[in-house]
Amino acid sequence: MLSFIHIANVVLPICYLLSVILYFSYFKKDTDFLKSTKRILLFTTIVVHILYLIARTTEFSHLPITNKHEIFTLLAFAIAASYFVLELASDVRGTGVFILVISLVFQVVSSLFIKDLAAVPEILKNRSLGTHVISALLGYSGFTMSAVYGVLYFILYKELKLNKFGLIFNRLPSLETLETLSYYSVIIGFALLSVAMAIGIIWLPEAFPNFKYSDPKLVTTTVVWIIFGVGILAKSVGNWYGRKVIKFYLIGYAIAMLSMLFANVFAKSFHAFY
16 A cells, blocks of 8 residues: 555656646647547546555555645545546547646645655544535635636737737637636635535534634634635626626735735644644
8 A cells, every 4th residue: 555655656747747748738639539539638647646545545544644745646536636626527628638737737846745644633633524524625626726817818818908809819729618617616616615604603612622713723713714715606696707807806815825924924823633
């Protein structure tokens, strides 16, 4: 089992790199070979990543959530898997390179610095905590994908405004499709973050004697949840659309990243184990 973990730790960055290369090649030139091969490779990469995560969980008797480098490999998987599902659901194939390069970066950093941690605090072996953390990571993965689609929206908008009809115009989906993909990604992220928050509200007070609702991570997560909740209402009820709603999502994502940076680097939290 341990040998497989070490091999997969080397293989995964290579698989993600090859996926990025194939998706980039497909973005430049649409061929039947690239269309099928890139999806098969990404699916294979995701399967290997699932086996890797299961192997680490089994070998070390805890979910890979104990430090930032284990979190990074989970983020790489969450973003790649979320994109794969969204690609299958929407059949929009030309944006993969912009999403998967994020997974590549996370996995490379993880593979370079991750360590075998057999002895961890008992609380980190709890399944409820694992579900809480994984749901939160999947939620932020959804927001990340939304931000990428938002950036692509403004790139395409600028190209159209300047009457440039080159590679970007030919290979990216329409503005309306990019807006829809950004919106659906926000909904997915919001739903999963809601699950994480529900678990946190119910279970964390019992698990941590020093639990406080004023904890920096809880406060910043609540702020992010409110921002994107307002964004969803503005789109569905307030009839926001186009640049207005995309700009709101991008600002919300920037606030989310800054809040996470503050909570994880500068503030003390009962979430910190190492």
